[in-house]
Amino acid sequence: GAVVSQHPSRVICKSGTSVKIECRSLDFQATTMFWYRQFPKKSLMLMATSNEGSKATYEQGVEKDKFLINHASLTLSTLTVTSAHPEDSSFYICSASDGKRNNQPQHFGDGTRLSIL
């Protein structure tokens, strides 16, 4: 089945550091990938839609200068948390679809646990 790899799985860093998270579709091409944020015991909150070759579409309330998204190829999207602060600590998950946009399941990475000290 379709596999999405997310790296790193865990990051612990100091406040002010920028952190890059990678999301790769291993055996399919993904023109669109999605980035979510999940707080403990909460649901997934969509942050942005990453489109290959164009700018990402951010959800309301998500700072695009804070969360930089690059989707340079059909198999890779990256999320960079710039100048991270403790309130950015969270579980970040990416997903991708390998078919048409509608009526297709999304395939999720295993998430990245980000802890800012």
Next chain:
Amino acid sequence: SQQGEEDPQALSIQEGENATMNCSYKTSINNLQWYRQNSGRGLVHLILIRSNEREKHSGRLRVTLDTSKKSSSLLITASRAADTASYFCATDGGNTGKLIFGQGTTLQVKP
């Protein structure tokens, strides 16, 4: 914003029992999907039901959809300890490809 509401928020049952989770949503949909999340992991797709379908089965899973009530249910039969996880319903955001997730149900199956 999250549009799905799920109940119960938490469910604890004994191995072998059935588990039923419900999901309600607010807008019209093309399809509704159910996902499972083990603690600290990503989501795994379980089943997708289209808006013109009323019931779908996959192994021990049974999903129903009532578009008139804007609700869906997930039934896990003969539960196992390995079914312990959080379960989320998700609806498509029209033609955007986005998924809107419910709040989730945390299921604990005791051996």
